[in-house]
Amino acid sequence: MPHDHDHDHGHDHGHDHHGLSPSGHPYRPDDDTALSRFQIMEIALREILIEKGITTAAEIMAQVERMDARSPALGARVVARAWVDPAFKARLMVDGSAACRELGIEVDALKLVVVENTAEVHNVVVCTLCSCYPRNLLGLPPDWYKTRAYRSRVVREPRAVLAEFGTRLPGDMRVQVHDSTADMRYLVLPARPAGTEGWTEDRLAALVGRDAMIGVALAGVPEGAPPA
Amino acid sequence: MKPVLPDVTPPGFAPPYPTAGGRFRPGQAVRVKPGMSIGHLRTPFYLRGRTGRIERICGDFHNPEELAYNHRRGNPVTLYRVRFTMAEIWGGTAERPGDTLDAEIFEHWLEPVDAA
Structure with a gap:
């Protein structure tokens, strides 16, 4: 063990180094918990499928890498296009998945519903039952999205939760929470920040963060722009 | 107790996924059945017995209560x-x-409500 040391050198300076690192900080316990039943089942099933030649480790790794390659940048491209192209936006609102495919974004089985923030309505997305999230468009969800605290509180006191994210809304704006309880997945189309007239899509996309597309934040305000 | 219903503007477009039509229409008042059920289901408890309005028809999908058992x-x-x-x-x-909340609810969990 790295912090075992020779106790023969005489501790005569009045405190105990036991359990401390060489620099005097306490060690944190290892965060190794036993595998859960479902983790064991997943490993067992995966190994059997590979043993029987139904799939290969390389195929599984390729699929993991395919999902890992998805990131909020895909969603930001969709939002930026919707901001500059009203006809695209209209199609996006009717069938979000088809509109993503128009941009060459393959969302597989994702059934996307796009909800638009306006001067009257602010949208925020949750999955109270588990952790449904538009992964094929935004990548893996942030850890907080899956916590019991977020899932239970945002349907009960959305304004308090938004304020904790630094998002304070005008009192006359309606907050609309979307609970992804079944087959649909949700993307918030944030309001386009003021002061971005004439910007290119790439430049606009850089203003669109993951949290804005979940609805706990707003799209970024460009530097030097007057407040909206 | 009289339900407190939201305003709903129907989406103005047809569902992008196949549907036989369904028994409810956008804007219609519906109540989520208050009952209990055994097994996997996707109707949150906090909405049981609550009355709202249909915002849109999503399409027809396999019942998660059956899919859960393959x-x-x-x-x-x-x-x-x-x-x-x-x-x-x-x-x-x-x-x-x-403020409002939208959730996806399958037809067999909904019943019509006579709302003024």
Whole structure:
């Protein structure tokens, strides 16, 4: 063990180094918990499928890498296009998945519903039952999205939760929470920040963060722009 | 108690996924059945017995209560987005009574309500 040391050198300076690192900080316990039943089942099933030649480790790794390659940048491209192209936006609102495919974004089985923030309505997305999230468009969800605290509180006191994210809304704006309880997945189309007239899509996309597309934040305000 | 219903503007376009039509229409008042059920299901407890309005028809999808047990040959069920007011869900303790919540609810969990 790295912090075992020779106790023969005489501790005569009045405190105990036991359990401390060489620099005097306490060690944190290892965060190794036993595998859960479902983790064991997943490993067992995966190994059997590979043993029987139904799939290969390389195929599984390729699929993991395919999902890992998805990131909020895909969603930001969709939002930026919707901001500059009203006809695209209209199609996006009717069938979000088809509109993503128009941009060459393959969302597989994702059934996307796009909800638009306006001067009257602010949208925020949750999955109270588990952790449904538009992964094929935004990548893996942030850890907080899956916590019991977020899932239970945002349907009960959305304004308090938004304020904790630094998002304070005008009192006359309606907050609309979307609970992804079944087959649909949700993307918030944030309001386009003021002061971005004439910007290119790439430049606009850089203003669109993951949290804005979940609805706990707003799209970024460009530097030097007057407040909206 | 009289339900507190939201305003709903129907989406103005047809569902992008196949549907046989369903028994409810956008804007219609519906109540989520208050009952209990055994097994996997996707109707949250906090909406049981609450009344809202159909926001849109999503399409027809396999019933998750059957899919959970690998029964894949059942008839698809119409799925709706239903909008509720926070006043309806949380009563007098709502953070802001006029804020709203949309959830996807399958047709067999909904019943029509005579709302003024």
